[in-house]
Amino acid sequence: MTDPNGESTREFASSFKRFIDAMNAEAAKETSPLLDRLRTHLGGEPGRIPIITEDFDSYEHPNVQVALDKVLFSDGRTSELVGISAQNKRFGQFTFSDLLAMSGPWGRLAEGPVDYVNFHLEDEKTIPCVQFGLYIVTQGDDRLTVFVVGPPQAEMGPRTRLRVEVACAKREVAAALLREITAATKDLNVYRGKAISLAPGQYGVQSLVRFHRLPKVGRDEIVLPSGVLERVEQHALKFSDHAAALLAQKRSLKRGILLYGPPGTGKTLTVMYLATQMKGRTLIIATGLGMGSIGTIGQFARVLAPATVVVEDVDLIAQERGMPGMQTSPILFDLLNQLDGLADDADVLFILTTNRPDILEPALAARPGRVDLVAELPIPDAAGRARLLELYARGLTLDGVDFARYVEKTDGASPAYIKELLRKAALLAAIAGSNAVKPEHLDAAMTELEAGGELAKRIVGFGTGSLPLGPMGPMRPAGFPTTIEVRRAP
Numbered sequence: 001m002t003d004p005n006g007e008s009t010r011e012f013a014s015s016f017k018r019f020i021d022a023m024n025a026e027a028a029k030e031t032s033p034l035l036d037r038l039r040t041h042l043g044g045e046p047g048r049i050p051i052i053t054e055d056f057d058s059y060e061h062p063n064v065q066v067a068l069d070k071v072l073f074s075d076g077r078t079s080e081l082v083g084i085s086a087q088n089k090r091f092g093q094f095t096f097s098d099l100l101a102m103s104g105p106w107g108r109l110a111e112g113p114v115d116y117v118n119f120h121l122e123d124e125k126t127i128p129c130v131q132f133g134l135y136i137v138t139q140g141d142d143r144l145t146v147f148v149v150g151p152p153q154a155e156m157g158p159r160t161r162l163r164v165e166v167a168c169a170k171r172e173v174a175a176a177l178l179r180e181i182t183a184a185t186k187d188l189n190v191y192r193g194k195a196i197s198l199a200p201g202q203y204g205v206q207s208l209v210r211f212h213r214l215p216k217v218g219r220d221e222i223v224l225p226s227g228v229l230e231r232v233e234q235h236a237l238k239f240s241d242h243a244a245a246l247l248a249q250k251r252s253l254k255r256g257i258l259l260y261g262p263p264g265t266g267k268t269l270t271v272m273y274l275a276t277q278m279k280g281r282t283l284i285i286a287t288g289l290g291m292g293s294i295g296t297i298g299q300f301a302r303v304l305a306p307a308t309v310v311v312e313d314v315d316l317i318a319q320e321r322g323m324p325g326m327q328t329s330p331i332l333f334d335l336l337n338q339l340d341g342l343a344d345d346a347d348v349l350f351i352l353t354t355n356r357p358d359i360l361e362p363a364l365a366a367r368p369g370r371v372d373l374v375a376e377l378p379i380p381d382a383a384g385r386a387r388l389l390e391l392y393a394r395g396l397t398l399d400g401v402d403f404a405r406y407v408e409k410t411d412g413a414s415p416a417y418i419k420e421l422l423r424k425a426a427l428l429a430a431i432a433g434s435n436a437v438k439p440e441h442l443d444a445a446m447t448e449l450e451a452g453g454e455l456a457k458r459i460v461g462f463g464t465g466s467l468p469l470g471p472m473g474p475m476r477p478a479g480f481p482t483t484i485e486v487r488r489a490p
Contacts, residue, residue, distance in 0.1 A: 034082070034111045035100070041136055041143050043169055047100045050171040052178050056162040058151040059198075059209045060185060062119040064162060065129040067184035071177070072135055072146065079137045079146075081130070085112030096134075096147040096165045117150060122194055122211035137177075144168040144177060192304050195275065195283040198296055212285065217273040222266060223387050223415060228375055229270070232257060235373045236274050236349055240281075240306060243347055252344040256370050258314075260357040261377035264416030267353040270377070271310050274351070282307040298338035306347035311335070314352040315359055336363060339370045379414055382407050388415050392422040399436035406442060421445050 038046045056064055072079040084099055099109055115132040135146040147165040164181065168174035195212040222229050235257055239246070243253055259267045275283045282304040284297050294311075301307040314335075339350060352371065354360060364371050380388060389403045389410075410418060422437075424445040429437045 032109045034084070035109045037136075038100075038145065042145065042167065043143060046145075046167070047097070049167045049169055050174060051096055051165050051167045052171070052174045053095075053163060053165045054178050054182055056164070056185070058162055061117075061129045061150055061162050062121070062127045062190045063185040063188065064148075064164060064181070065119075065127055066188045066190060067181050068130070068135070068146070068148070068164075070188065071181050071184050072137055077137060077139045079135045081114055082134050082136060083112045083114035084132065084134055085110040086132075093152065094132075094149055095163070096145070096167060099147075120211075121190060122213065127190070139173070139177070142168060142170060142173045144174060146177070146181075186303060189304060191300065192282055193280050195285065196300075197285040197287065198300070212283075214272055214275055214283070217269060217276050219273065221391060222270055222273050223380060223384050223391065224266065224270070224377060225381075225384070228377070231373065232259075232270065232274070232375055233277075236308075236351070237277055239349070240278070240347055243306075247345055250344075253347045254339075254344065254349075255372050256339060256350040256352065256364075257373045257375065258357075258360075258364070258371045259351065259353045259375050259377055261355070262379060262414060263355050264414030265377040265379060266415050267377055268312065269415075271312075271351055271353065275308065278306075278308060280306070284309045285312070286310065287312040294334040294338055298334075301338075301348045302346060308349045308351060310351045310353070312353045313355070314364075315354045315356040336370070339364075379412060382411070384415075385410050385413065385418065388418045389422070392419045393437075396422065396426055397436040399434075399438045401437060401439055401442065405439075409446065417449070421449060424448060 035046065042049050071077075086094060086099065114130060116128040117131045118126045119129050120126050129150065130148045131150040133148055135148070137144040137146055145167045147163075147167070149163050151162055164178065166174040166178045166181075168177075191209065195214050197210050197212060199208045199210065219229075235255060239253065239255060246253060259270060261267060275281075282300070284300055284304075284307060286294065286297055286309065297309060301309050350370075352364070385407045386403060389406060393401075393403075406421075410421070413421075421442065422445075425437050425441040428444050429435075429441045432441070434441070
């Protein structure tokens with residue numbers, strides 16, 4: 001077969017192959033300054049040097065960075081960070097071996113900019129983390145490289161983990177350095193002692209950690225029935241104060257508290273107060289989408305102990321097995337496994353809250369170390385309402401207000417309702433141009449809060465009752481004590 005010009009297809013193919021071979025031969029003669037530097041530094045062909053690799057979860061990126069900053073620039077080591085030029089490096093899954101193999105007309109190993117990604121910490125602090133870069137390390141007589149590639153920043157496809165690769169002619173030296181870096185990520189963990197929550201990342205990968213600034217809550221802001229707060233404090237705070245003595249007597253430190261009661265009765269406020277008192281502990285909050293990350297939260301608690309894990313609205317994941325129309329959530333089993341799987345010397349406190357104790361799985365209280373203390377936070381009585389009115393009136397100028405009258409009028413109201421009542425009264429006084437809150441402002445505020453009828457009253461925390469009602473009266477949590485009780489772990 002020939003073309004119109006008389007040249008055969010075979011001859012054309014042969015000519016084209018000779019052209020490509022010539023291009024490759026010329027490209028092979030060209031040198032890569034970075035590759036030459038690595039040959040000199042490592043004392044051999046880089047592609048034949050042993051490489052030791054460790055993968056880290058994406059949320060460990062700042063921990064790895066602070067570890068690299070410490071380990072690679074201490075103990076007599078000197079390091080230089082250089083960038084590498086590569087197409088689509090922010091989105092690919094390159095290994096160091098892949099980069100070393102880059103040669104030919106389509107690209108070669110070349111130095112480029114170091115890529116960073118900012119990781120946001122608490123109080124608007126940031127850590128610039130190396131996203132794509134190579135550390136050239138000198139350690140005495142040993143020469144190493146440390147290649148860092150962070151999780152791809154693409155908006156599509158599954159996210160990969162952070163990778164650290166250490167290369168050295170002496171394999172044992174590379175392994176030892178990588179072990180030191182890994183140990184430093186735990187010792188220098190940026191989450192330790194902070195208040196954090198976890199949310200699932202893209203495609204279900206756990207990759208997002210949020211920092212929280214907790215409000216300072218004083219003890220006098222917690223209005224509960226006599227003895228309740230004291231028992232909770234003993235189980236949450238005193239336990240840790242006497243951890244050494246308990247461990248010496250072979251007592252377990254892991255423990256759990258269940259706070260239950262109608263909405264607005266102070267469950268979250270009590271948790272915030274406890275967190276204020278437990279300085280130096282890591283607070284891990286599981287709520288909303290974070291409920292699906294109980295396993296990861298358990299890992300955090302183990303590494304960051306002493307730690308407190310707060311699971312709000314636990315009934316969403318721990319409904320009683322076998323209830324009509326209810327399927328058992330696998331998250332419940334994850335939670336039970338985390339409660340059981342902690343070592344006895346792990347100072348980890350689980351605090352669970354719920355508005356619906358009547359539907360909770362009894363197995364939550366089946367073993368010591370799961371739920372050892374149960375506390376009901378009820379609608380306040382008259383004495384409690386009097387204290388709440390005084391508490392939430394702080395900072396207001398009052399004119400002719402008799403709180404005894406409003407103690408009676410707020411019978412059945414939650415602390416959240418009373419707080420909102422005083423706030424709305426202050427607003428109405430300001431709108432009226434008054435410098436003081438007067439009875440008419442409080443009365444108008446109550447009228448506005450009740451304007452939507454019984455449903456509106458319940459939403460704002462009025463008349464919520466102490467427990468859901470069943471055909472035989474108040475429904476209490478199956479398998480849980482009806483009063484506060486501590487079961488000592490063996």
